Amino acid sequence: MKYTLILLLAGFTSGAQIQKEQLNLMPWPQNIVLNDGNFTLNKNFKVNITGNPNHRIFGGVTRFLRRLDGRTGLFFTQDFVTKLNEVPTAQLQINCSKSGKIGLYEDASYHLDIKENKITIEATSDLGALHGLETLLQLLRNTNKSFYFPNSQISDFPRFTWRGLMIDASRHFQPVDVIKRNLDGMAAMKMNVFHWHLVDDQGWRIEMKKHPKLIELASDGMYYTQEEIKNIVKYADERGILIVPEIDVPGHGTAILTAYPEIGSKVITLTGGTSEKNIQETAIETYGLERNAGIFTPTLDPSNPKTYQILSEIFDEICPLFPGAYFHIGGDENEGKDWDANPKIQEFKKKNKLSTNHELQTYFTMQLVPMLKKYGKELMGWEEILTQNLSKEAIIHSWKGSNEGILPGQSLAEAVKKGYKTVLSNGYYIDLMYPIESHYLNDPIPKGIDLTTEEKARVLGGEAPMWSELTTPETIDSRIWPRTAAIAERLWSAESITDVADMRRRLETVSFRLEELGLTHIRNKEVILRNIANNQNVKSLEEFSNVCEPLKGYTRNKNGTEYQMYSPFTLFADACTPDAKDALDFDAAVTEYLKKQTPENKAKVAAFFSKWITVNKELNDLSANAPLVQPILPLAKKLSDASQELLLVLDNKSVIKPADLKNLIEQCNTKDHADVELAVYASLKKLI
Amino acid sequence: MKYTLILLLAGFTSGAQIQKEQLNLMPWPQNIVLNDGNFTLNKNFKVNITGNPNHRIFGGVTRFLRRLDGRTGLFFTQDFVTKLNEVPTAQLQINCSKSGKIGLYEDASYHLDIKENKITIEATSDLGALHGLETLLQLLRNTNKSFYFPNSQISDFPRFTWRGLMIDASRHFQPVDVIKRNLDGMAAMKMNVFHWHLVDDQGWRIEMKKHPKLIELASDGMYYTQEEIKNIVKYADERGILIVPEIDVPGHGTAILTAYPEIGSKVITLTGGTSEKNIQETAIETYGLERNAGIFTPTLDPSNPKTYQILSEIFDEICPLFPGAYFHIGGDENEGKDWDANPKIQEFKKKNKLSTNHELQTYFTMQLVPMLKKYGKELMGWEEILTQNLSKEAIIHSWKGSNEGILPGQSLAEAVKKGYKTVLSNGYYIDLMYPIESHYLNDPIPKGIDLTTEEKARVLGGEAPMWSELTTPETIDSRIWPRTAAIAERLWSAESITDVADMRRRLETVSFRLEELGLTHIRNKEVILRNIANNQNVKSLEEFSNVCEPLKGYTRNKNGTEYQMYSPFTLFADACTPDAKDALDFDAAVTEYLKKQTPENKAKVAAFFSKWITVNKELNDLSANAPLVQPILPLAKKLSDASQELLLVLDNKSVIKPADLKNLIEQCNTKDHADVELAVYASLKKLI
Known part of the structure; x- marks a missing residue:
């Protein structure tokens, strides 16, 4: 039955005129016209390039x-x-008038024209042409025996100039091949900014020739060599992607301070001497790499000239590795505890008339501006860097929202109103395992806040941050994809493209095609399920994983100490993803059944229950x-118990009290097992 | 049913005494004693290291x-x-008396002792200790709720000192991550030599600072930087693995000659001038990277001093990258066609009293010896380098056998009799898709040829060559693993360990565990099947792939031109592997049935036929x-047709003539479809 449906939807005979609704384009282009007829591929298909493109x-x-x-084979x-x-004489002609520059505000538009015997891509530069090629690949369709492109005309350009993905390579190191394949994924989704979070409390990840201690003491041997970084910068350039490196200071400073405790803010008091003469001295704290997750106090000392000397030398070494015009200095989550407790720093504040820690941090940040300017780089930082003294050239990275007690979009609006350029990340935290819908409908231009055209223009775009507390090279791709494709569409396509169901339909093909990269x-x-199953049949685990989702927000890693950075991430929660596959289908079946209680609709709902009862037995x-x-058995039992009773309910054969039935279903609303939750709970509730 | 069987075999209660036959060790250790009781793992498990090991x-x-x-989670x-x-106080104590040196003849033995509350690994060096850790990992067992190691004592050491894997990174470039994960696989299988085939007709793969043309003109942009090579050498060292680089000369020279045609052997005659004055001149040939597979004529000119100058400069740059004591200079498959046709080279032969091309090649080879000696390296080459003038320090790499018209083991025996050290690769060509059994039973010491103890001692071991005409980074692992694990056992374990069925049983777990690397x-x-299925359900493709094997030997790539190096390797044959999973089970079912025609035995055979009929429909x-x-449908139909008739035969209901039945089965003996063959043909034949 499902089979037939797929075949019908796919429109697999080339004779039939394709409808836009059948295309699997993502991000959806700005303008598209479908025409009659097709361009059929054969082995003689060739490409020709003209104009003045970049190499x-x-x-x-x-x-x-x-x-x-x-x-196509x-x-x-x-x-x-x-x-x-x-x-x-090639069938595909690509023409670019100029060489594309990697950076913001570059014209990335293209025109794609597919006719019976000829395809043309016209673009201002190679950057647009590369986007056009991705669109063309997405247009590929087939009959039962051949592959073709539907005749069409597409004019396309991005809505925002900053379409970013951030990868945190500090908390869990992500080797070169992880970065490269994700750059390929970005390019396929027409994303153009890779923000590389290279330093945090859990590790320093760049080879430093003048400061080898950073690697020797603060990387556990896991870092990128400078040549690897250059190689990745080139790889990104070849795909039209700008790299923005981040060295997070002055907070999140444990790794730096593990190598250079002398520029830390914490003082400790040593008491010694004899009973006659009590000696009290202060000494600097020593640091060790953080193994847990959370917000920690180690912070650079903004009153110490050596802090700036070391940072300046660090920037001297790192800046030349990255040709792009932006450098991210972090600046987030500095709680200032060690500043408050350090008399020297308090003294410094008074002397420099800095009344708050926030002003002190701005003082610190402003010292970095010339270090970066020296290399032609503009400073960027998380929104905490924003205070009234901050240079207007800085880019504000807006990340706070409801979880941090402010309205979504509020900090972004404040920044643009004050004249700063901004990038939105609040609402795009893909590490938190929220459903794709929440990211997809999160527009960079905040709703309900009045912004002038000029202010709106300062919203450069958005960026999906992939923090890596709970992810390893083996699982990170499933945390980034396919949800980031929906964010890419939000940042490229027209504001009006918001049909969630249609996005989901297209995403299925998009996700599959990302595999080829x-x-x-x-x-x-x-792989994870085979490990859990001890190399037995994974079918039941697979089916159960299709209704389970990893705990959301910051609930999986209780107090940040349940998982250390070296803990196993080979568990059931690591195999599960948001948007659990069967949960949506089940919800649709329940909705249909509640609308119309036909035997067919009932059977569809009942089939799920029968499956879950079997899954429990098989597990x-x-x-x-x-x-x-073992850890997932109690959850499988709860779903099975509820399913058994609900099967009776469907047949009007249930004899237990409503309260007991409700209780069975409420049992499914738990976060107590294997760090996952049942994604079908809300739909189960609809049935009673 | 199958389920129960697995559970029974697994012996999943820790109370029961484990038998050796239940262990999944590979390579099988030299000595093993199992004792009563277990060491049960918990989260406080720790390791302590003492002695003088390498870092x-x-x-x-x-x-x-x-x-x-x-x-274990x-x-x-x-x-x-x-x-x-x-x-x-750690439960696992590792003690090593000295620091292990990467290279041959190093003591790699270890003693592993597992007791109720304590595990010890005693090894001469860290190299043995690393092997001991791999054995310990393989000993891991479990109850339904816990993990444990069975109490035991293992004393282990390798039979041969050269346990190698070769990867051809020229024909299809294999990026750093491919090499690294395969080095991990090797280490897990106690292999210690990685032979890196870096240059061939299809590409030069090492960054050259003095000779950048090799990269600019002869790599298609796909090569290892020198820093990547150093990084991989370090990675291998950390896993106890020696790297032997190969620059294949003087044949297989297309890549070198694409950059430096002036040192090629081919001359071409140019005719020009006027009708009065006819001018004939010779000029050097120009070359372009080879895109096909096969044996090609481009060969370096051994009479040209510039050849030695360039090679010497190349070795000056490459040798320091590899600290190991061996350098492979190839030397194979030089047919000397261009030498014969070049008057200057013929002249040179005469002048130097070199009567054959073979002697000329030895002359060439001997020029390389001092270039390598300069860096403390011994020369190694494929068996063609062997002639009477060759230095006894050279290592002969024996590769020819039946396919090349000589007896297996013959060239190896000749070499050791002449006093050379040898490494066997004939019989270990894993790229040729032969069944694992053929590799497993291929002993480096040839059977039926008398060798003295001294001669036997010159057999250093063996090496599995993974030529890459037909494999890409996406498929290469499935060509190497798990079959190479069986070769690793042949090279490590006692000669008497030859039980194929037991090896297959152990291999199932070993193959699964290799995934974690x-x-x-x-x-x-x-991934390949999803692409073929166009993102539909892959079940039927999967099931069909379990009875199909890629064409063997050199039959898949007809004339070496069916596939170019840039052809798609995303096809059905690329998803299939030797030792097709269901073919063995089917053969066992047929054998049982023919022995005893019980209803149960009949049902087992019939179940396969029913499955294949369904598979055909679903495909x-x-x-x-x-x-x-489409390309696999004719083959699926042939199997289905034969299955339908054989179902009738089982029930004595077949009414067709014996000749027609035979014909139906003979139809299954075909290599005409999708570059695969049906691995069940031989078993089908048994039924008539």
Whole structure:
């Protein structure tokens, strides 16, 4: 039945005119016109490039050919594209008037025109042309025997100039191949800013030649060499992506202070001497890399000239590695506890007429501005850097919202009203396991706050931060993808593109296609499940994972100490993702049934219950030889118990009291097992 | 049913005494004694290191802890092990008397002793200790709720000192992460030599600072930077693995000659001038990277001093990157065609009294010896380098066998009889898709040839070559693993360990555990199948792949031109592997049935037929929206047709002529479809 449905939806005969609603484009283009007819692919398909593009177009086109050939198995004869106008008669003609510069405000538009025998991509620069190639790949369709592109005309350009993804490589180090495959994913989703969070309390991740202690003492041996960084910068450039590095100061400073405790803010009092003569001295605190998650006090000393000397030398070494015009200095979550307790720092505040810690931090931040200016870089920081003395050239990274006790969009609006450029991350925290819908409908331009056109123009765009407290190289892709594709659409497409159901439909294909870039968000799930199942059949685990979601927000890692940075992330919660696959289908079945209680609709709901009863039995069998299955058994039992009774309810055969039935369902509303929750609880409740 | 069987075999209650036959060790240790009782793991499990080991033991122990924690989910409290004697009370005590040197003939033995409350690993060096840790990981067992090691004593050491894997990074470039995860796989299998085939007709893969043309013109932009090479050498060292680089000369020279045509052997004749004066000149040939597979003529000119100048400069740059004592110069498959056709080279031969091309090649090879000696390196080459003038210090790499028209083991025996050290690769060509059994039973000491003890001692061991004509980074792991584990056992374990069925049983767990090292041999199969299925359900493809194997030997890539190096390797044959999973089970069912025609035995055979009939139907349904399924449909139909008739045969209801039945089965013996063959053909034949 499901089969037939897919076939009907897919419109698999090329004779039928395709409707826009059948396309799997993401981000959705600004303008699209579908015409009759198709361009059918064969092995002689070739590409030709004209104009004055940057050299990156050649690699881009070669990769395009390999991906298209991998999907179609046509054995294209064109191999590596390395020159302009190599094949003037090629079916795909790409023309770019100029070489694209990596950075903001660059024209990234393109026009794609597909006709029966000819495809053209016209773009201002290679950057737009690369976007056009991604759109073309997404337009690929097929009959039962051949592949084709539907005749169409697409004019496209981004709504925002900052379409970012941040990866935290400090809390869990993310090796080069993780970064590269995610850059490929970004490029496929027309994202253009990779924010690389390189330093935090849990580790310093850049090789430093003048300050090797940072690596020797504060990286556990896990860091990027400078050559690897250059290599990644080049890789990103080839995909049209700007890299913005982040060195988080003055808070989140444990790693730096592990190497250089002398620039820390904490003083400790030593008491010694004899009973006659009591000696009290202060000494500097020593630090060790943080292994837990949370907000910690280690903070750089803003009153110490050596702090600026070391930072200046660090920037001297790091800035040249990154050709981009922006440098992120963090600046978040400095609670100032060690500042308050340090008499020297209090003295310094008085002397410099800095009445609050916030003003002291601004003083600190302003010292960094010239260090970065020296390399032509503008300073960017999390919203805490914003105070009245801050240079208007700084970019404010807005991240706070309801969780931090302020209205979503509030800090962003304040910043643009004060004249700052801003990037929104509040609402895009993909590490927190919230449903895709919440990110997708979170517009960078805040609703309900009046902003002038000028103020709106200062909203550069948005960025999805992937913090890595609870993710490893094996699981990070499934935390980033496919949800980040929806954020990419929010940042590229028109404001009016907000149909969640349609986005979900398109996402299914988009997510599948991201696999060809090496992303592991789909394939690694079974790896985790096989480990849990002790190499037995994973079917029941797989099915149970389709109704379970990892605990959301900051609830999974209680007090930040349940998981250390070296804890196992090979558990059931690590195999689960937000937007649990079966939960939506179940909710749809329940809704249909409640609307119209036909035998068919009842059967659909009942099928879920029967499945979950079976899953519970099978998980119990599995657990006999798989200790890692044990923690999920109580949850599987709860769902099975509720399912058994609800099957009776459907047949009007339930004899238990309403309160007992309610209780059975309430049992499913728990966060006590295996760090996951049942995503079907809300739908179960609808049935009583 | 299958479930119950697994549970019974697993012996999942810790009360029962484990038998050796239940252990999943590979390579099988030299001596093992199992005792009553167990060491049960809990989160306080810790490791302590004493003695004088190399620093690599710390990383090794830390990785051991993370892997064990990932399997058990126990949340060990010990994090990074960085010092000697950190936890004197630890349950696992490792003691090494000296620091291990990376290279041959190093003592790699260890003694592992597991008692109720204490585990000890005693080893001469950290190299043996690392092997001991791998054995310990393989000993992990479980009840339904806990993990434990069975009390036991193991004394272990390798039979051969050269236990190698070769990866060809030229024909298809294999990025750093591919190499790293395979080094991890090697270490897990106690292999100690990684032979890195870095240059061939299809590409030069090392950054060269003095000779950048090699990269600019002969790599398609795909190469290792020198820093990446150093990084990989370090990574290998940390895992006890020696790297032997290979620069293949004087044949397989297309890549070098693409950059430096002036040292090529081919001359071309140019005819020009006027009708009065005919001018004939010779000029050097120009070369372009080879895109096909095969043996090609481009060969370095051994008579040209510039050849030696360039090679000497190349070795000057490459040798220091590799601290190991061996350098592989290839030397294979030089057919000398361009030498014969070049008058200057013929002249040179005469002048130097070199009567054959073979002698000319030896002359060439001998020029390289001092270039390598300068860096303390011994020369190694494929067996063609062997002639009577060759220095006895060279290592002969024996690769020829039946396919090349000589007896297996013949060239190896000749070499050791002549006083050379040798490494066997004939019989270990894992790229050729032969069944694991053929590799497993291929002993480095040839059977039926008399060798003295001294001669036998010159057999250093063996090496599995992974040539990459038909493999990409996405598929290479499934070509290497798990079959290479069986070769590793042949090279480590006693000669008498030859029970194929027992090896297969152990391999199932070993293969599963290799996943935790990041190897993709299991997980990437579905990625390929999803692409073929166009994101529909892959079940039928999966089931069909379990009876299909890629064409063997050199039959898949007809004339070496069916696949170019840039062709798609995303096809059904790329998802299939040797030792097709269901083929063995089917053969067992057929054998049982033919022995005893009980209803149960009949039902088992019939179940396969029913499955294959269904698979055929489902593949046809799938193909309606998946063009890449089309090429396998004829094969699925043949199996289905034969199955339908054989179902009738089982029930004595078949009415067709014996010849027609035979014909139906013979139809299954085909190599005409999708570059795969049906692995069940031989078993089907048994039924008639």
